[in-house]
Amino acid sequence: MKSFESWARGMRNAAERGEEFWGVFYGDAIIAYGVAKVYDGIVDLVTWKCNYEKYKNFYPSYGLVYKMTEYYLGKQGIKYLNDGNRSFTEHSYVQDFLIKKFGYRKAFTKLNVYFKWWLKLVIILIVPFEKCVKNKVALSFIRMYKWSR
Known part of the structure; x- marks a missing residue:
């Protein structure tokens, strides 16, 4: 997304699907965003992306995850925040990042x-x-x- 207008359009589309759109802005540019879907006391982080090439020194993913966690677990009283399932090919380190930086824990099934x-x-x-x-x-x-x- 390049501008605030496209961000606003994305928020409207997400709201129609029952999703909540989060963004980290630097000036008028969106440098990170996340989409969350809330249901039955659980929040699914549908997606979150960051522009690391240009803004990596700002750590936009840290701020995004911190604010989403604070909002859903703290203010909304949601019990579980799901960032997805671990891949069988183990190509993603998202779970390790959340455990190390934000104190998340694994919930086994x-x-x-x-x-x-x-x-x-x-x-x-x-x-x-x-x-x-x-x-x-x-x-x-x-x-x-x-x-x-």
Whole structure:
């Protein structure tokens, strides 16, 4: 988003979908934004993005997450703020960032995974060779299988 006008249009569209739009401004420029959806005492952080190339010294993501957390958990009395699920390919460090910088904690849930019989057999056969597997899809299947046991 380049201007306040496009920001306002985005806020109207988000409100129609039941989402709340947050922004970090520097002058007239939006340097970070977040979208949250509130339901049943839970806030889902649908997305949050920052312009790190030009404004990294301002730490816009810190301010954005701090204010959203303060508002939802403090002022609104929401019990849970969900930033999404951890990826099986473990390519994102968002959860680690929130735990380290803002005192978030992990909330575990049981993972129920059901594979076709032949795929489960293949996974069981390659689990002992996990360290040799380089394919991310195969590794994610192995992780799902191991985490669901």
